Amino acid sequence: xxxxxxxxxxxxxxxxxxxxxxxxxxxxxxxxxxxxxxxxxxxxxxxxxxxxxxxxxxxxxxxxxxxxxxxxxxxxxxxxxxxxxxxxxxxxxxxxxxxxxxxxxxxxxxxxxxxxxxxxxxxxxxxxxxxxxxxxxxxxxxxxxxxxxxxxxxxxxxxxxxxxxxxxxxxxxxxxxxxxxxxxxxxxxxxxxxxxxxxxxxxxxxxxxxxxxxxxxxxxxxxxxxxxxxxxxxxxxxxxxxxxxxxxxxxxxxxxxxxxxxxxxxxxxxxxxxxxxxxxxxxxxxxxxxxxxxxxxxxxxxxxxxxxxxxxxxxxxxxxxxxxxxxxxxxxxxxxxxxxxxxxxxxxxxxxxxxxxxxxxxxxxxxxxxxxxxxxxxxxxxxxxxxxxxxxxxxxxxxxxxxxxxxxxxxxxxxxxxxxxxxxxxxxxxxxxxxx
Amino acid sequence: xxxxxxxxxxxxxxxxxxxxxxxxxxxxxxxxxxxxxxxxxxxxxxxxxxxxxxxxxxxxxxxxxxxxxxxxxxxxxxxxxxxxxxxxxxxxxxxxxxxxxxxxxxxxxxxxxxxxxxxxxxxxxxxxxxxxxxxxxxxxxxxxxxx
Numbered sequence: 246x247x248x249x250x251x252x253x254x255x256x257x258x259x260x261x262x263x264x265x266x267x268x269x270x271x272x273x274x275x276x277x278x279x280x281x282x283x284x285x286x287x288x289x290x291x292x293x294x295x296x297x298x299x300x301x302x303x304x305x306x307x308x309x310x311x312x313x314x315x316x317x318x319x320x321x322x323x324x325x326x327x328x329x330x331x332x333x334x335x336x337x338x339x340x341x342x343x344x345x346x347x348x349x350x351x352x353x354x355x356x357x358x359x360x361x362x363x364x365x366x367x368x369x370x371x372x373x374x375x376x377x378x379x380x381x382x383x384x385x386x387x388x389x390x391x392x393x394x395x396x397x398x399x400x401x402x403x404x405x406x407x408x409x410x411x412x413x414x415x416x417x418x419x420x421x422x423x424x425x426x427x428x429x430x431x432x433x434x435x436x437x438x439x440x441x442x443x444x445x446x447x448x449x450x451x452x453x454x455x456x457x458x459x460x461x462x463x464x465x466x467x468x469x470x471x472x473x474x475x476x477x478x479x480x481x482x483x484x485x486x487x488x489x490x491x492x493x494x495x496x497x498x499x500x501x502x503x504x505x506x507x508x509x510x511x512x513x514x515x516x517x518x519x520x521x522x523x524x525x526x527x528x529x530x531x532x533x534x535x536x537x538x539x540x541x542x543x544x545x546x547x548x549x550x551x552x553x554x555x556x557x558x559x560x561x562x563x564x565x566x567x568x569x570x571x572x573x574x575x576x577x578x579x580x581x582x583x584x585x586x587x588x589x590x591x592x593x594x595x596x597x598x599x600x601x602x603x604x605x606x607x608x609x610x611x612x613x614x615x616x617x618x619x620x621x622x623x624x625x626x627x628x629x630x631x632x633x634x635x636x637x638x639x640x641x642x643x644x645x646x647x648x649x650x651x652x653x654x655x656x657x658x659x660x661x662x663x664x665x666x667x668x669x670x671x672x673x674x675x676x677x678x679x680x681x
Numbered sequence: 682x683x684x685x686x687x688x689x690x691x692x693x694x695x696x697x698x699x700x701x702x703x704x705x706x707x708x709x710x711x712x713x714x715x716x717x718x719x720x721x722x723x724x725x726x727x728x729x730x731x732x733x734x735x736x737x738x739x740x741x742x743x744x745x746x747x748x749x750x751x752x753x754x755x756x757x758x759x760x761x762x763x764x765x766x767x768x769x770x771x772x773x774x775x776x777x778x779x780x781x782x783x784x785x786x787x788x789x790x791x792x793x794x795x796x797x798x799x800x801x802x803x804x805x806x807x808x809x810x811x812x813x814x815x816x817x818x819x820x821x822x823x824x825x826x827x828x
Contacts, residue, residue, distance in 0.1 A: 484684045493688035500692020507696065507704030518695055526688070578709070585709035587751035597732035605758045645709050652708045 248351045248358070249368050251407035253376030254400050255317065255344040259288055259560060260380035260445040261400075264453060264460045265393030272393075273330035277572070284446065285564055286334045290341025292557035295349060298342075299550025302350035306546065307411050310354055313346030314408055318401045325397035345553065347404070348373070352549040354411075362545055369549065370535040371478050373556075374528060377441075378471035381449045385464020426548060429675030430491075430538040431555040433668040437495060437530055438559025440665030442567055443502055443658050444470065444523045448516060455650040456511055457620055466513040473524025478532045481525075487533045491672050494530025497522045499666040506658035511647035530668070531556075563664065571657040582649035583611050589641040594634040603627055603638070620650060715743035715750045730797050734806070737791065738784030745780055746770055778814060785810045 262269070262283055270280050302309040320339035327333035355365035387395045452463040477494075484490040501522030508515050538552045539545055590604045603626065610621035623642045627635060736750065743750045748770060756766035767774050789806050792798040798806075 481684075489682060489684055493684040496685065496688040496692050500688075500695055503692075504695045504699045504704075507699045507707075509699050509702035509704040509707055522692060522695055529684075529688075581709040583755065584712045584749055584751045587754055588710065588712045588749075591736060591751070591754065597728050600732070604754055608755050608758050608762070648707055649709045 247407045247409055248355050249372035251314065251404050252348050252351050252369060252372040253379070254404050255347050256373045256376035257380035257383060258340060258344060258400070259291070259377055259557065260284075260449075261384040261396055262393070263381050263446050263449045264385040264464060265388045265396060266450070267454055268388060268393045269330075269333070273333070275330050278568075279330070281564060281568060282334045283337055285561060286337040287341040287344075288557045288560040288564070290338040291345050292554050292561060294342040294345035295550040295554035295557070296547070298345040299349040299546045299548075299553075302346065302353050302546040302550075306350045306353035306357070309346050310350035311408060311411055313343045313350060314404055316343035317347055318405050321397040321401040321404070325394045325401075341557075345550070347407075348553055349546045349550045353546040356545050363540070366536060366539040366545065366549075367482075367532075370532050370539075371475070373535070373553075374474050374478055374531050375471055377445065378474045378524060378527060379468075381445055382464045382468040382471065385449070385453075385460040385467070389459055389461035389464070426551040427538045427675075429671040430534045431551050432671040433491065433495070434531070434534050434538070434552055434555040435559035435562065436668035436671070437498060437527075437534070437665050438556040439563035439566065440498060440502060440661040440663075440668075441523075441527065442560055442563030443505070443661030444498075444520070444527075446564070447567065447571060447654055447657055447661075448505065448520075451650070451654050452513060452516070455620060455654065456513070456647065457622075458513060462513070466516065467520065469517055469520040470524035470527070473521050474528035474531075477525040477528030479528075481529045482532065484529070484533075487537050488672055488675075491530050491533035491537070492669060494526040494528070494533065495665055495668045495672065497526030498530060499526075499662045501526060502658050502662035502665060506655045506662060508651050508655075511651050534672075563661065566664065567657045567661055570660055571654065574656050575653040578649040578653040579611055581652075582645055583608065585645040585649070586611075586642050589638065589645055593638040593641070595632075595638055607642075620646065712749045712751050715740040715748075727802065730792060731806070733797070734785065734788040734792050737788040738781060741784035741787060742777070742780040746772060782810055 266280055266283065269283060270277070298309065298313070317340055320336050320343055324333055324336035324340065327336055352365060352369045355369055356362050359365045359368070384396055387393075387399060391399075449463060449467060452458045452466055453460060458466065481490060481493075484493065501519040501524075504519035504522065505516060535552050539548050586607045587604050590600050590607065593600065595603070606626045606628070607621075610626045614621045623639055623646060627639050627642065739750045739753050743753045746753075752766070756763050763774060763777070767777055772780075786807060789798065789803050789810070793800060793803045
């Protein structure tokens with residue numbers, strides 16, 4: 246249980262700071278493109294270190310796990326106290342390296358403690374799924390209640406607590422890996438994780454930065470995904486063969502992401518059905534593919550390392566592919582909302598001279614919002630006036646703003662759906678191998 | 682196999698419902714074509730009449746420059762914005778000045794013919810438009826309350 250908790254906390258770190266990004270931007274005043282390094286540094290370091298860490302963990306799992314925990318805790322504290330953006334990114338990279346050691350060694354330790362590889366793999370996989378899916382929700386709640394730094398301060402003692410799992414753990418020599426990694430399952434994991442970037446990162450940005458939800462309600466709004474993922478991973482394990490479970494999961498993820506790309510209105514409630522589909526798909530696909538990647542292979546940590554490397558390389562690929570699509574569309578949306586907002590003002594029933602002032606305020610507000618990476622407050626832009634003409638104008642401007650923001654995310658969600666759907670190729674090509 | 686069919690049906694149903702509710706067209710409203718005629722709104726009072734004349738003039742100028750009326754309005758937000766607009770559309774500020782002025786003259790004529798403007802007020806407006814450079818009008822707008 247404690248080992249599973251440490252795996253969950255480490256893998257939650259992949260997405261846990263997403264909700265805190267606007268606060269981090271406000272604190273360090275960096276460019277938006279630079280800000281993405283808070284996420285990229287962790288995932289890239291984890292992807293690159295997973296295999297070396299797994300090979301080390303094969304020989305001395307308890308030592309690697311213990312050292313990984315201590316370094317992870319130290320790096321978390323560095324992130325929490327970071328005086329500059331560079332220190333924060335460096336801390337995140339160290340967290341990624343140490344996290345790789347913790348996650349890979351935990352799989353070997355779980356195998357020894359449960360005495361069955363299959364059960365250890367199931368616990369380890371479920372912990373990873375829950376952690377990754379819960380990340381944004383936990384991050385949102387902590388950011389609103391205690392500030393973004395608390396994300397790092399809270400996780401440090403939780404992970405440190407995992408050291409109790411080392412008591413009584415026997416160090417058993419692990420044989421050399423007998424087989425090569427399962428290419429099909431790992432490539433599919435990479436593609437799915439790339440697509441899930443949209444659900445775990447972009448959706449949170451849409452809720453907070455786009456639709457102006459506070460971190461706490463936004464965090465609660467995205468808890469649907471982990472709940473659905475846990476339920477699907479638990480109740481979907483009877484779906485056989487594994488390739489059919491993985492295929493069902495991929496179809497649900499792609500369907501949910503496509504629905505997010507075609508949202509008919511702005512509002513958190515519209516994201517619930519797609520989140521349900523994505524969460525269920527995540528639970529089915531990740532459990533099936535990870536089980537297949539590990540099943541029957543000796544040196545669990547090494548093959549676990551491959552799945553972790555594939556998943557987090559997928560996150561980096563997703564960030565690199567989807568961020569330019571999103572930022573380009575956001576730029577176009579700024580132009581569109583400026584034009585449609587000005588049209589709404591010109592066609593409104595407010596006094597002519599007020600129209601000139603409001604139109605100019607819109608231009609200034611959009612420009613400021615661009616600099617500060619936030620959406621302008623329509624009521625502030627229009628100012629405090631009484632009368633139905635002003636109320637109508639505020640409502641029309643808010644509608645245009647919601648439409649522009651929602652549209653800015655559309656193509657990125659659709660591209661993520663295609664990326665996830667591409668995972669069907671390796672699954673179906675290697676389905677004979679995936680059938681166990 | 683049944684799981685795949687259920688997953689495909691659920692995904693398809695979700696997408697179809699969202700598209701049927703307008704998911705593919707949920708985007709900011711397109712601005713009107715400045716070259717298409719707009720309805721004359723029967724303005725009440727001089728201020729509203731003047732507003733319609735200015736908007737109509739901006740439509741005319743925007744149509745000639747192949748831009749939207751809204752883009753022209755934003756260009757008149759400040760001298761800097763006006764210069765940036767002129768650079769972007771490869772037009773001198775003098776040419777822009779002429780386009781807006783001729784549009785205003787035409788709109789005043791239209792308003793007079795529609796009976797929305799008294800001829801004496803129309804003559805006063807023409808005199809004002811002839812003498813006032815557009816760039817100075819921008820400066821004047823900056824000094825209005827609310828700026």
